[in-house]
Amino acid sequence: MAKTYINELSKFVDKEATITGWLYNKRSSGKMQFLQLRDGTGIVQAVLFKGDADEELFKLCGAIPQESSIKVTGSVRADTRSPGGYELSILKIEVVQEAHDYPITPQSHGADFLLTNRHLWIRSKKQHATLRIRDEVIKSIRDYFYDKDFTLVDAPIFTPAACEGTTTLFEVDYFDDKAYLTQSGQLYMEAACMAFGKAYCFGPTFRAEKSKTKRHLTEFWMVEPEIAYADLNDVMGLSEDFVSYIVQRVLKNRKDEIAVLERDTKILQNVTPPFPRVSYDEAVDMLKKGGIDFKWGGDFGAPDETLISGNFDKPVIVHRFPAQIKAFYMKNDPENNDLALCVDMLAPEGVGEIIGGGQREDDLEILQKKIADHGLPDEAFGWYLDLRKYGSVPHAGFGLGIERMVSWLCGSSHVRETIPFPRMLYRIYP
Numbered sequence: 001m002a003k004t005y006i007n008e009l010s011k012f013v014d015k016e017a018t019i020t021g022w023l024y025n026k027r028s029s030g031k032m033q034f035l036q037l038r039d040g041t042g043i044v045q046a047v048l049f050k051g052d053a054d055e056e057l058f059k060l061c062g063a064i065p066q067e068s069s070i071k072v073t074g075s076v077r078a079d080t081r082s083p084g085g086y087e088l089s090i091l092k093i094e095v096v097q098e099a100h101d102y103p104i105t106p107q108s109h110g111a112d113f114l115l116t117n118r119h120l121w122i123r124s125k126k127q128h129a130t131l132r133i134r135d136e137v138i139k140s141i142r143d144y145f146y147d148k149d150f151t152l153v154d155a156p157i158f159t160p161a162a163c164e165g166t167t168t169l170f171e172v173d174y175f176d177d178k179a180y181l182t183q184s185g186q187l188y189m190e191a192a193c194m195a196f197g198k199a200y201c202f203g204p205t206f207r208a209e210k211s212k213t214k215r216h217l218t219e220f221w222m223v224e225p226e227i228a229y230a231d232l233n234d235v236m237g238l239s240e241d242f243v244s245y246i247v248q249r250v251l252k253n254r255k256d257e258i259a260v261l262e263r264d265t266k267i268l269q270n271v272t273p274p275f276p277r278v279s280y281d282e283a284v285d286m287l288k289k290g291g292i293d294f295k296w297g298g299d300f301g302a303p304d305e306t307l308i309s310g311n312f313d314k315p316v317i318v319h320r321f322p323a324q325i326k327a328f329y330m331k332n333d334p335e336n337n338d339l340a341l342c343v344d345m346l347a348p349e350g351v352g353e354i355i356g357g358g359q360r361e362d363d364l365e366i367l368q369k370k371i372a373d374h375g376l377p378d379e380a381f382g383w384y385l386d387l388r389k390y391g392s393v394p395h396a397g398f399g400l401g402i403e404r405m406v407s408w409l410c411g412s413s414h415v416r417e418t419i420p421f422p423r424m425l426y427r428i429y430p
C-alpha cells in the first residue's frame with residue numbers, strides 16, 4: 001500500500017493510501033467512528049461506518065487512545081466539508097504503540113502545565129502552526145539575505161566580553177578562564193562586513209534577563225545584518241524592506257497556519273515600505289500628548305512603546321535616542337552629540353520593539369573612550385579596535401529578534417510559544 005503524507009492526499013483521490021501518524025482526536029456516533037489523524041503535515045479525518053466494517057475493526061477504532069501511534073489505510077475521497085479537503089474511509093488500522101493517559105486532553109490546561117509538557121504540547125494545533133510559521137520566517141530570512149548577496153558568517157557563542165551591557169551576561173567557566181554566552185553577534189559582524197561588504201549572522205543569543213514579561217526569553221534567536229559603507233538611513237531602509245518581505249512571505253506561504261491561529265491579517269497585509277519614521281524627541285511628544293509623564297532621557301517601557309506604535313497601522317521606526325542610554329558602540333549624531341545614530345523598530349498591536357540597530361562608532365579614539373566610559377575591559381576589545389585601525393569605514397546594521405517577529409505574526413500572547421523549547425527565568429525544563 002502506498003504510504004503518503006496528509007498534505008499529499010490530493011494525489012490519491014479515489015485510491016487507497018496509508019497514513020503513518022498519531023491519533024489526534026476521535027468521536028463516535030454509535031454507527032460511525034471518526035478518527036482525526038495527524039502526521040506532522042496536516043490533520044485528516046478517517047471514518048468508519050459500522051455497516052461497512054467487520055466488528056473487530058469497528059471496536060478497535062473506538063478503543064484506540066489519544067496520541068497512540070497508528071498506521072491507517074483507507075480509500076481517499078475529496079470532501080469539501082472536511083478541513084483539509086479530503087477524507088479517508090478506513091480499511092485497515094495497525095496500532096504501533098498504544099498510548100495511555102496522554103496528559104494534554106481537549107480540555108483547557110494552565111500555562112505552567114503546558115510549558116512543563118512542552119515536548120508534547122508542540123503536537124497541539126496552535127503550537128504546531130506557530131512553529132511552522134517560525135520555520136517560514138527563518139527560511140524567508142535566509143532567502144532574503146542570500147538574494148541580496150549578504151554572506152552568512154556565524155558568530156561565536158562563547159565570547160570574551162559583553163556587547164549589550166554587563167548586567168545580563170551569563171558567565172561560564174572556560175577552562176581556567178571566564179567566558180560569557182553571546183548577547184549579540186554584532187561585534188563579529190562588524191569584522192565580517194569589513195571582509196565581505198555585506199554580512200549577517202543568525203543564531204541563538206543569551207541574556208540573563210530577570211524580567212518576567214511576555215516579550216523576554218533568556219535564550220532567543222537573532223538575525224543581524226551588518227553593512228560596510230552604510231549609515232543610519234541605509235539600515236532604516238533595509239529594515240523596513242526586510243520586515244515587509246518576511247510578513248508578505250508568511251501571508252503567502254502559511255495561510256493554513258494563520259487560519260488555525262485565527263489571526264486577523266488586516267494590519268499584516270498593510271506591511272509594505274515605507275514605514276513611518278519618528279525621532280526619539282517626537283516619540284516623547286507623543287507620550288506626553290497621550291498623558292504619560294515621561295522624562296526626556298529615559299528608555300521606553302512596554303506601555304510607552306504600545307502608545308507610540310498605536311499611532312500607526314504599520315511598524316514605526318524610532319531613531320536618535322539619547323546616547324547615554326545606548327550601548328558603547330553607537331556613533332553619536334554629528335548634529336547633536338547627546339544623541340546616538342540608532343534605531344528601534346516597534347511593531348503595532350502592542351508588540352513593541354522587534355529591531356534594534358544603528359550606525360557604529362568608526363573612530364578609534366572616540367571608541368576607546370566609550371569603552372573606558374562604559375567600564376568595559378579594553379584587553380577584551382583589542383581585536384574590535386583593530387577594525388578602526390585597519391581601513392575603518394562608516395558601517396551600520398541591526399538585530400531582529402525572531403521570537404518577537406513570530407509572536408507578532410501569530411498574534412501570540414507570549415514569546416514563549418514561538419520557540420520550540422523556551423528558556424526563561426525559572427524555566428529550563430524540558
Ligand code: 4AD
Binds near residue numbers: 355
Ligand atoms: O536591541 P537589541 O539589544 O540589539 C542588539 O543586540 C544589537 N547588538 C543588534 C545589532 O545591531 N546587531 O536586541 C535586538 C532585538 C530586539 O529588538 C528584540 O527583538 C530582540 O533582539 N530581543 C529579545 N527577544 C527576546 N527576549 C529577549 N530577552 C530579547 N532581548 C532582545
Ligand code: MG
Binds near residue numbers: 353355356
Ligand atoms: Mg533594543
